[in-house]
Amino acid sequence: MDERKRTCLEAAGVNVEDVLARFMNNEALMLKFLLRFPQDPNFQLLQEAMARQDLQGAYNAAHTLKGVAGNLSMTGLMAAVSTVVEDLRGGDMAAAADKLPHLAQQYRQTVEAVEAAAQLS
Amino acid sequence: MNDPACESILIVDDDEINRAILSNIFESDYKILEAENGRVGLDLVIRHRDRICALLLDVVMPEMDGMEVLRQMHQQGLTQEIPVFMVTADPGATTIRDAYQHGVMDVISKPVVPYVVRRRVESVVELFRARRMLGAEVERQRDQLILQTQQLAEMGVGMVEALATAIEFRSDESGEHVRRIRDITTYLLSNSPLGEGLTEDEIQLIGVAAITHDVGKISIPDAILNKKGRLTPEEFEIMKSHTVKGAQLLSSIPQMRGHSAYHYAYDVALHHHERWDGRGYPDGLVGDQTPIWTQIVSLADVYDALISKRCYKDPFPTHVAMEMILGGQCGAFNPRLLEAFVQAEPVLAQLYQPSRGA
Numbered sequence: 001m002d003e004r005k006r007t008c009l010e011a012a013g014v015n016v017e018d019v020l021a022r023f024m025n026n027e028a029l030m031l032k033f034l035l036r037f038p039q040d041p042n043f044q045l046l047q048e049a050m051a052r053q054d055l056q057g058a059y060n061a062a063h064t065l066k067g068v069a070g071n072l073s074m075t076g077l078m079a080a081v082s083t084v085v086e087d088l089r090g091g092d093m094a095a096a097a098d099k100l101p102h103l104a105q106q107y108r109q110t111v112e113a114v115e116a117a118a119q120l121s
Numbered sequence: 122m123n124d125p126a127c128e129s130i131l132i133v134d135d136d137e138i139n140r141a142i143l144s145n146i147f148e149s150d151y152k153i154l155e156a157e158n159g160r161v162g163l164d165l166v167i168r169h170r171d172r173i174c175a176l177l178l179d180v181v182m183p184e185m186d187g188m189e190v191l192r193q194m195h196q197q198g199l200t201q202e203i204p205v206f207m208v209t210a211d212p213g214a215t216t217i218r219d220a221y222q223h224g225v226m227d228v229i230s231k232p233v234v235p236y237v238v239r240r241r242v243e244s245v246v247e248l249f250r251a252r253r254m255l256g257a258e259v260e261r262q263r264d265q266l267i268l269q270t271q272q273l274a275e276m277g278v279g280m281v282e283a284l285a286t287a288i289e290f291r292s293d294e295s296g297e298h299v300r301r302i303r304d305i306t307t308y309l310l311s312n313s314p315l316g317e318g319l320t321e322d323e324i325q326l327i328g329v330a331a332i333t334h335d336v337g338k339i340s341i342p343d344a345i346l347n348k349k350g351r352l353t354p355e356e357f358e359i360m361k362s363h364t365v366k367g368a369q370l371l372s373s374i375p376q377m378r379g380h381s382a383y384h385y386a387y388d389v390a391l392h393h394h395e396r397w398d399g400r401g402y403p404d405g406l407v408g409d410q411t412p413i414w415t416q417i418v419s420l421a422d423v424y425d426a427l428i429s430k431r432c433y434k435d436p437f438p439t440h441v442a443m444e445m446i447l448g449g450q451c452g453a454f455n456p457r458l459l460e461a462f463v464q465a466e467p468v469l470a471q472l473y474q475p476s477r478g479a
Contacts, residue, residue: 021234021235022142022232022233022234022235023142023145024145024146024235026145029141029145033138033141063210063211064136066210067138067139067210067231067232068136070210070231070232071136071231071232072138073232
């Protein structure tokens with residue numbers, strides 16, 4: 001992989017080596033899903049569900065986002081979203097809401113890094 | 122259900138990235154089937170059950186979740202045939218326990234580590250493959266054993282037939298005689314009320330017994346056996362001994378004694394010259410003291426002797442033979458037996474057509 005691209009992604013908490021291994025070094029396949037990440041609707045869905053106090057909707061979105069972040073080895077985002085998932089699983093929307101700003105920051109950083117990496121190709 | 126048929130891995134997951142990652146791990150060695158919810162997945166399992174060698178199953182999915190798919194497969198016994206791997210992001214204690222209770226093979230956590238998934242899935246696929254091959258091998262061997270047992274039994278009957286034919290040869294009769302008596306006996310038992318209560322297997326054993334009815338003739342000197350004229354009273358006494366000698370001969374062969382036809386063969390050899398009126402030999406049994414199947418062999422023997430050429434006589438036409446039997450010129454028979462015989466005679470007479478035509 002292009003070195004600048006790698007550095008850019010790693011700065012935003014993406015473990016490039018790990019995600020490549022998950023795709024068995026099939027870089028094209030990995031990039032296909034990685035570059036599509038900014039279009040993933042789950043963070044948006046989570047925010048909306050939180051805003052209307054929809055616990056189940058929030059949980060589903062957070063759970064899916066966690067799965068995507070895990071598969072793409074976005075370690076920073078993964079850590080932030082995991083704690084939110086646990087709060088929501090326990091039904092504690094207030095605790096989840098407290099963590100939402102940190103999660104939003106991680107999410108934006110990751111999306112920006114991916115978009116920047118996309119520009120590099 | 123042979124092996125090359127079982128070659129597909131089914132991936133059921135609502136998330137496209139998960140399906141892509143798993144499919145990428147296995148697509149070099151297996152055909153991949155994919156479904157994006159449990160309902161479609163279960164449908165594929167049922168339609169392709171012979172082709173699927175492993176199922177990778179997500180838990181949280183729309184339409185039908187993974188646990189429900191597993192439950193239904195378990196209920197239908199499908200988890201015995203197809204190993205199921207739960208692939209889940211939250212392998213909580215309850216999920217894992219439920220999964221194992223419903224026959225899951227293994228639980229793998231997401232995000233997956235490819236070489237671990239590959240190892241765990243492949244060892245189980247190998248195990249199932251070996252088990253299936255072993256099952257097929259056992260089945261093949263069992264079929265072979267059944268075939269060999271059958272061949273042995275046929276060989277046994279063949280030997281008995283050879284022995285009986287060799288003995289018949291001395292009195293200038295061909296093997297046709299014993300075979301016809303067997304055919305007449307089994308025909309009457311299978312196609313008339315006389316055979317009531319007997320199974321098809323028992324009827325075949327009685328057929329074997331019919332073949333050996335005259336083995337005692339081996340002990341009768343040629344001069345008496347093949348004498349053209351009338352036998353003297355002393356000669357006739359010797360001739361009569363072929364019944365007792367036949368039974369003795371059969372009982373002195375251990376293999377014969379162990380044969381399932383022995384019980385019939387012994388009685389047929391001993392009593393096929395008894396008469397309904399008690400004036401036969403060697404025991405002077407009256408009526409149904411002689412079993413019905415021995416009575417049948419006895420009548421078949423008389424009928425065949427009448428319509429075949431013998432050293433002491435020419436063949437009689439069948440209608441004459443029937444008149445002689447019914448008129449009591451050739452012994453006394455059970456009326457019930459004669460009635461069945463009259464009914465069957467047109468068919469029995471045809472047993473003689475091919476050899477006549479030759």
